[in-house]
Amino acid sequence: MTSTAEAVPRTRAHAEAVPAVEALGLGRRYGTVWALEDASFRLERGQFLTVLGPSGSGKSTLLKLVAGFERPDRGHVRLFGAEVDTVPPHRRPIGMVFQRLALFPHMTAAGNIAFPLEMRRFDPREIPARVERFLELVRLRGLGHRRPHELSGGQQQRVAIARALVFEPGLLLLDEPLASLDVRLKEEMQLEFRRIQRELGVTTINVTHDQREALVLSDRVIVMQGGRILQEGEPETVWRDPAHPFVARFLGVGTMLRGLAEAGPAIRIGDRRLPGRAPNPATAPRPGRPAVAALRAERVRIFAASGSPAPGTGFACRVTDTVFEGDRVLYELIVPELGEVRLRAVDLDPGGHARYRPGTQVTVAWSPDDLLLFDASLEPGSDP
Amino acid sequence: MALSPGRSGLGAGPSPAPYRLSWRILDALEAVAARWPARAEGAIRWLLLLPALLVVGLLVFGLLVMGDASLRVMDFRTYRLSEQHSLANYVRLWGWGAFHATLWRSLGATLLVTLLCLVLAFPYARALTRTSSARLRRLLLVGLFLPFFVGQVVRAYGWLVILGQQGLVNQVLGLLGLGPYRLLFAYETVLFGLVQYMLPFAVLMLAPALAAIPEEIERAAASCGASPVRALLRIVLPMARPGLVAAALVVATLTLTDFAMPAILGGGTNDFLANLVHDQFFRTSNAGLGSAIALVLTFLGTTVAGLLLALAGPGALGVRGAR
Amino acid sequence: MNDPSFFTSRRRLLGSATALAAGFAVPAVLRAQEPAKPAELIVRAWGGVWVDSLKKGVSDPFTAKTGIRIRHDLTEDNEIKPRIWAAVQQGRTPPIHVNWDTTANATSSALRGVCESLADLPNLAKVLPLAKPIGLEGVPIVNLYSYVYVLAYRPEVFPGGAPTSWSVLLEPRFKGRIALYNDGIGFHPVAQVMGGGKVSDIPGNMEPCWAFIRKLKEQKPLLGEDPDFTNWFQKGEIDVACTISSNAREAKAKGVNVAWTVPKEGAKVDTDGMWIPKGLTANELYWAKRYIDFALSTEAQQVWLDGLGLPGVAPGLRPPADLVGDPSYPTTEKDFERLILIPPRIQAEHTAEWFARFKEIMQS
Known part of the structure; x- marks a missing residue:
């Protein structure tokens, strides 16, 4: 089959019209419990969406369905207009930063960043330069030869971001990557995420339980509880006029x-x-x-x-x-x-x-x- | 003094709770520990190590004795080892076809059994560490530990019962109008028995290494575009290397030195080096030649272990100071 | 040493002694001077039918007569040997008082010089000359009975009657279905004859023996030890085997249809004996000797060896009913003519060498 990345429409006019992500009545059940019920939303290209909620609210489940790690029991996910329900995660045009970063410990920082390029069949001659460019983007120039355990927490974050973005995915998913950081580093990384996201213009879904982070980063916010979406809107609106x-x-x-x-x-x-x-x-x-x-x-x-x-x-x-x-x-x-x-x-x-x-x-x-x-x-x- | 919430509601006033005996014992221990001279800590550490060191030391002593014996030739007119030292036993081994055959058989089995065990143990250990079904996990654990309660010899005899001419397998084949086939007493039978015996060891060594690989890592590999197969080859296997090496180490050294499986399932024509050593000591009473074979076997075992550790790189077993 | 040919040994085996009443007749004079009795004696024995019959025929009556308890140590003969050797070398008390052993294995201990002399046993004068070991100085071992390495077979694969030659082992239909001892013991003289050689060439030229064993290797034989043969016949793994008659008899006792024969080329005969390790106290040595002396008596052997189905050295023994006229229970001169005895000393001195050759062929 062709990869979804190729299924992304090429013509600009069409691209403008099609949203990056559409969730249509998504539901996911574990045993008899619905972890996610009837979740629908639409995310335009280039926007930064934060899904906000306490643990157990279904926000992580929502992210897993978008990433393709799990399949919905109900509803559908569309990425760039294409239904991806049967597309395995490694064929989706998605970069992801994980909660515990999940850097590959046996590879260098540069190796980590090059990995998606190798997996996604980039021209091998092009890879080193691209890795350099992204090391620079996340301000890690000269540290590419280090192993993850030789880097500070913030530097590891940057490697994880570079790895998620280096193949210029259509969609970036952030699964609470800042949750375990101390306040100072967290604020620094929030600004860093925003800078990089704006610089690349990549559509992003961020999952967090930190309302401040949601307000700082997002173009749009979804608040979830008990497996349901309670409100969706711009941060100011949600802040000013909470619907629930x-x-x-x-x-x-x-x-x-x-x-x-x-x-x-x-x-x-x-x-x-x-x-x-x-x-x-x-x-x-x-x-x-x-x-x-x-x-x-x-x-x-x-x-x-x-x-x-x-x-x-x-x-x-x-x-x-x-x-x-x-x-x-x-x-x-x-x-x-x-x-x-x-x-x-x-x-x-x-x-x-x-x-x-x-x-x-x-x-x-x-x-x-x-x-x-x-x-x-x-x-x-x-x-x- | 802050009262625990459980007791604060009881009665009037802060009457002290009954002081538990276990607390008293701990207090006493702490009092002793507090008076313990700091200097003694090092000594204690050595004292605790002593039994292990003693056992290892005895082993080394035994090796030295065997080394001496291996340099003496048995005189079968007096059944005594010669007074003078020579390399005659080793020269004899060099020219003895049975030794060469046995040596290569042992090494071949070590290689094959180790590879087979790793290949078979990997999916088992993975299922064990990854399954979300508690029932399946319990089943796998029982399957893993049950064989440990059945000794090697008992299991070998079990295979005699199952694989014999009138055994279970041939009975089933007989129902299909096939056989009976000779399934026992061949090299393949010995290998089969060894793999079956070693598999739990391999799983046991591999499972912690696989459990240490977060599921997130594999998701990360997928999000990087790696198919499950490529994620396995590029991410999971390299990260599982310490476990693979530990499993290989245990299986290889146990297989190389195995005695019971070739003795029972080999039908007498598939001896390993350990069987040859046993024969020299207990059948022909040739302690000299037996010691020589035993030392060669020890040397081979050490070499195999050393090669595996070198292959793994330092730190494979998680010992500090590596990485 | 001088090389006693097998012919002389066979003659000695045949030399029948006068039947004398044996029993436990010790002169009253001797009895008065008896040293103190130990509470118990430890006798090494083989398990199963072996120890059961020893207990019934020798140990229990001995206890009844002397009040000395007998403890049976079932450590394998090959494994007790190095322990006795080490004890004697280091001047320690040996782990057992009496060792029941194959004569060939015992001979290696005799050669090493760890055996007490048994020359003064009173019953020794009354039994077959076979009781005294051949080719050793003095009497470090006393032989108690003989046994034959027969050709055991399953009658249903020989509808025309018992096989008459060891050559059946080479028949293609028995490929993978024949069995030998895993050290080749009991088979060398037969192989020597089958390979076209002469028994008298043992040990000087055994190439015919090895040539025949190489041919046998092509037949993919199973190699085992005593219990294996019984087991294999029982489980249908083999059709023909060279094994001690007792194993075939035991399989038969377990309801397996097994018969045995001594083919025209002959069969190897061996003996088992008892010996006493050096290093015992004087009184223990005395009572250990009395135990062996009793084991030589007709009274003891009649019960003991009935259990084993083997011909003893004591005079006047009656064979068990099922073995009357059986070739594996030689009584007549004609029986003995077909049996080949290799002197234990030759066996002891060459065991390792023969073992190495046998392994070389079978393991490659």
Whole structure:
């Protein structure tokens, strides 16, 4: 059979029209458990997609189906317009960086990078120059003769990236390659991924449980949970308008409040009515039904007890914990008026010190736009 | 003192929990260890090594005694070894057709059995380390360890029962109107018995090496465009080399020095060197010639092991200081 | 040494002794001076029917008479030998008191000088001259019975009656279905005759023997030891074999249809004996000698050798019913004429050499 790489349409006009990746109702079952259900998405060429979710959300399964390591029990994968369900992984036009990098320990860095070229039948005369070029691209010039164990963690990452990209695949898959790195190196490598991806313009799918990484790197984000796609969209959209309480929580909302929905829309907690906003009609609470409200910590403004905001909008509360993080201060507060509910707030401009000590009485306030309302039945019983 | 969560709820006040006997023993041991002079640690290490060193030392002593005996000629009029030393026994071996035949038979079997065992053990070990079915893994493990409970001699006699003229195989062939065939007492029978005997050893040596190759590596090879066969040849086999060498080492040295299989399944005409040594010592009482053959056998075994280790490169067995 | 021809040895074998009542008659005078009895004596023996019959015929009655327990050590004869040699060389107590051994194997120990003299056994005077070893100085070994390396066969492959010549071993239909001892023992004199040579040329010129064995090699023989022959007949692996009659008899006892014969070219006869290693205390030596002396008695041999089906050296023995007139149980002069005895000393001195030649042919 012909390789899928050849099946990729050559004409530019046609190429523009066909998306790089299409998932059509993908499902994968292990035993009786569906690890992935009805997953559909579409990724345009050159875009960087991050699949975000906790472990067990089905994101790795999704990646395996795209890579061809496993076959879907339902649905289809299309790469560049061609259905690849029967195409084995080594015939798919895909480069991949693995969670534990999976460098070949018995080969040098250059050997690792040359390997896909040899396997994919590149002209042997062309290989050394190409390997050099990619060593340079990942800033490893002169280190090609080293074995993986003679390289630092970051250098190993770069070898893995070069190996995945050296044959200029149509699609790059990243399976949480940054998960085990320390924060500094992780941030450095994130920028590096972005630079290289932009430089080569390669379509990329990145799988991670790190929401920050998703926001930093991506053109598009998919959030998954329990084997299902909860939301797909641009990072800003997903951040601003999470379509599901889980998405809101996973993207780092500080507080979830429970109450009853009211028209407006609003949520009633005790005898206070809090106006808010339902970011997605499909998940909006119906009046009279239980609702949850997500409140972002950094959107909560804190005032000294005396310096009250506009009348009727603030809540008196008590500081129970103060965490000084240098560029910001995290507060935990108890709001008696809302049934002793705990609230998180972040002071993003503390000016070098924590203004309020535990025990201090303060007043907090927020804009209705920042209180996101959802149907409570989407959020099974958990209390943040 | 921080109380464990399990006990914090019990009763009023922080009454101390009953101090367990095992804790007391450990405390006592630690107290002794704390007083132990640091200097003694080295001595202890040597002391623990001593039994092993003693055994090896005895072996070396035995070799020296045999080396001496191999240089003395047996006088069959007095059944005593000569006083003076000479190379006569070795010269005799050089000119003795039976020795040459036996030598090449042993070496040939070593090569064939080792290759066959590696080829057969590889898929077994791979299935064992890769299967996702717990039932299959259990089955494979039982199949691996069961033979260890059945000694070599018992197994050889088992083959006599199965492969004999009236054995199971010939009975089945008889139902098909074939045979009976002579399946026993040939070189092939000995090889068969040896492969069957050595296979678990090979799997046992190979499995850890294969288990140490992450599945991710093979996926990486696939994502690089390597077909399963090319991934096997270029990635898996090279990475499994320490295990392959260890397996070859065990199988080759055990085969080269094997006694029971050729003795029982060979029908008397397929002796290995060990059988020849045994005959010299216990049948013709020629300790001189027997020692000479034994030393040649030892030399061959060492050479085979050395060649395999050289082939593997240093560090093949994971000993520190290599790599 | 002088080279006793096999003819003289055969004569000596034939020389029949007067039948004397043997028993355990020790003069009362001697009895009074008996040294202290050890609690037990250790006798090396072969397993199976061998040790069973020894226990029944010799050991148990000996214990009954003397009160000395007998322990049987079943270590192989070839394997006990180096241990005895080492013990004697190092002045240690040997591992056994009495060694039941093939005469050829025992002779190597005698040549090495590790055997006590048994010349003063009272019963020695009453038994066949065969009991005293040929070609050795003194009496380091006492022979107890003889046995024949017969041509054993399966009657159904010889519908016309027993084969009359060893040449049947070369018949193409028996390719892969014949068996010999794996050291060639018991077959050399026969091969010498079959190869056109003379028995009297042994050991000087044995080329005819080796030529015949080379021809036999083409027949792909199985090579084994005593239990193998019984087993192979039982399992249908072989049709013809050169083996000690006892093995064929045992196979027959197990219900296998096996018969045996002494072909016209003759068959090799050998003896087994007992000896005592040097290094025992005086009283142990005394009682070990008494044990062997008892093994020489008609009383003991009648029971013991009935079990083995072998002709003993004691006078007045009655053969077992199934072996009356059997060629492997020679009693008459005519029986003995067809049997060939190679003096054990010649065997002992050339075993290694013959073994090497035999292996050279069979292993290549």
